[in-house]
Amino acid sequence: MCSGNFAKCLGITLIPLAIVCVLCNILLFFPGGNVVKQTTDITDEVFYFGGILGSGVLMIFPALVFLGLKNNDCCGCCGNESCGKRFAMFSSILFAAVGVAGAGYSVIISCVAINHGPKCFTEFNTANTTYLFADGNYLSNRTLWKECTGPGDIITWHLTLFCILLMTGLVQIGLCAFQVINGLIGTICGDCCGCCGVRHTLL
Structure with missing residues (x-):
């Protein structure tokens, strides 16, 4: 498979993952599926926008670059037919690094949020x-969950959404890491599709 085609597949995969992360982060603003009266009732880590910025917006840029690699003009640069494609593949490595940084940020925020647990009402403090x-003591001792009385089923809500962000972020890091390797191969060896050769044949 050509390095450009492989990058395009990675870009197609990253876009829905980024959308999922954005949606998860938005849903976290509604603890337990409820609209809270004050923002202080929302878990602090939600406002770090790990899913919206890290695995969302920052991931869109590398995804679009990966999608466009296949259609990049690979001919005509200092007399070297393949240097245009090689430069494009090299630039994709830089964008892949941006993707790794963004997803890594989301993963760190998710781990911290899971460890801290959600903000809860208790029977002694309902205001x-x-x-x-x-x-993270609640993770290994589920009997503690009964001490949390809301909002809604906040613990399950919190864990589910942050775990999705965590797993999705790890997948994004893996995909961007693959593109770093793919980009290095494309930079060193060029794209195997040989569009310049096709152009010369037509001429």
Whole structure:
């Protein structure tokens, strides 16, 4: 498979993943599926926008670059037929690094949020939410969950969405890492499709 075709496949895969991350981050603004009266009732890590900025907006740029690699003009640069394609593949490595940084940011935020747990109401404090758990103790001791009375089924909501962000971020890092390798191969060896050869044949 040509390096350009492989990059296009990666770009097609990254776009829906980025959309999923953005949607997850938006849903986290509605703890337990409820509209809260004050923003202080929302988990702090939600406002770091790991899914919207890290795995969302920052991931769109490399995805679009990967999609466009196949259609890049690969001919005519300093008399070297393949240097245009080689430069495009090299630039894709830089955008892949941006993607890794963005997804990495989302993964870190998700890990911190999962460890801290959500903000909860308790039977002794129904006016304001607070961090009821510490150091991920609720993950191994589910009996602690009953101490959290809301909003809604906040613990399941919190864990599900942040776990999706975590797993999606890891997949995005893997895909961008593949493009770094693919880009290096394309930079060194050029694209195997040989569009310049086709052009010369037609001429």
